[in-house]
Amino acid sequence: MLPDRFSIVADGVAAALMALGIDAMSELLAARRRRSARRRLSARVEDVGGDRPLSGRARAAVLGVAALACLPLLPRPLASATAVSLPAGWTRTLTALHLPSGAPVLVVPVPTNILTPAMRWQADTGQPSSMVGGYFIGPGAGGQAYIGGTGVSPVAWYFDRLWAAGLRPASPFAVAAAAAGLPTAGQAGPTPVGDVPALAQVRADLAAWHPAAVVAVTAASSPLASYLAALLGPPTIQSGMVIAWRQ
Numbered sequence: 001m002l003p004d005r006f007s008i009v010a011d012g013v014a015a016a017l018m019a020l021g022i023d024a025m026s027e028l029l030a031a032r033r034r035r036s037a038r039r040r041l042s043a044r045v046e047d048v049g050g051d052r053p054l055s056g057r058a059r060a061a062v063l064g065v066a067a068l069a070c071l072p073l074l075p076r077p078l079a080s081a082t083a084v085s086l087p088a089g090w091t092r093t094l095t096a097l098h099l100p101s102g103a104p105v106l107v108v109p110v111p112t113n114i115l116t117p118a119m120r121w122q123a124d125t126g127q128p129s130s131m132v133g134g135y136f137i138g139p140g141a142g143g144q145a146y147i148g149g150t151g152v153s154p155v156a157w158y159f160d161r162l163w164a165a166g167l168r169p170a171s172p173f174a175v176a177a178a179a180a181g182l183p184t185a186g187q188a189g190p191t192p193v194g195d196v197p198a199l200a201q202v203r204a205d206l207a208a209w210h211p212a213a214v215v216a217v218t219a220a221s222s223p224l225a226s227y228l229a230a231l232l233g234p235p236t237i238q239s240g241m242v243i244a245w246r247q
Contacts, residue, residue, distance in 0.1 A: 022066050029062065084117040084176050086124055087217045089240025094127040094215065096237050097246055103212035106132040108224060109163045109173075110156040113147045115180040117173065118217075132156075132209045154197055155205040159224070161193040166222030173217070190223050202231065214245045 099105065105128035107118040113135035122131055133156060140146030164182035167174045174184045183191040214232060218224045218241065225243055229235065236246040 018066065018069060022062060025062050025065070026059075082175070084120060085172050086121055087173075087241040089238075089242035090121055090217070091125055091127060092239045093237055093242040093244050094125075096239070097213050097244055099128065099212050099246075102130050103128070104130045104132055104210065106206075106209055106211035106214045108159045108214070108216040108218070108228075109177075110152075110159050111135070112152050112156075112160070112180070115160055115176065115182070117176050128213075128215075132211055153205055155202050158193065158197050162224045162227055163216070163218055163222075165191045165193050166218060166224055193223070211247055213247055216243045217241055218243060 094105075107121075107128070109115050109118055111118040111131065111133040118131065119134060122128065135148045137145055137147055140151070160180070161182055164177035164180075164184050167177055167184040169184065169186075171184070177184050185191055213236075214228065216224055216228055220238060220243065228243070228245065232245040232247075235243045237244050
């Protein structure tokens with residue numbers, strides 16, 4: 001999280017510099033006024049008026065410059081975006097699985113830093129209580145901070161590509177897939193997804209994730225549903241757009 005917090009220090013430094021600048025400008029204007037007064041007035045008047053505070057006009061000028069400098073700091077309205085809707089059958093399917101509390105669930109689309117619908121569905125419903133995937137700021141392969149640590153598993157990314165490949169343009173999830181750079185289905189049908197990971201690698205990743213269930217948000221006729229059925233067998237439950245395999 002350190003890279004994101006550096007701006008806090010920079011904000012403090014900028015505020016201090018601005019305060020010092022305003023103070024220096026006030027002193028400069030006061031000094032100029034005193035010098036001007038000394039040139040115009042007699043020695044007796046100089047003693048009386050030399051240390052007067054800034055005139056109203058000079059003070060207003062300084063405050064006006066300070067206000068203009070602060071304008072970029074004013075917050076702008078947050079950009080709005082349409083949230084991905086909850087898939088039909090999500091709550092019913094996860095409830096019917098009767099998973100113990102804290103049991104990890106592999107949801108497809110597997111959540112990443114650029115594909116977050118599953119995390120929103122989890123936040124909206126509280127289900128599942130634990131989920132494979134997500135993202136964080138952690139050390140990458142070179143030891144530097146990176147969003148997602150060492151990155152997304154090739155198997156998880158294949159599942160996401162397979163999920164997107166079966167989405168029709170009218171699908172409510174097509175926008176989220178496009179935002180993640182995943183091609184969706186066209187008029188001719190599902191989009192090719194490229195190389196298929198080795199079955200041994202898929203099974204190794206599933207063993208490492210050790211999900212209590214695999215939940216896919218997809219149509220029963222989609223490439224993803226067909227692949228998972230071949231891999232895991234017949235689904236345990238299907239409701240709406242949600243298909244689940246209890247492991």
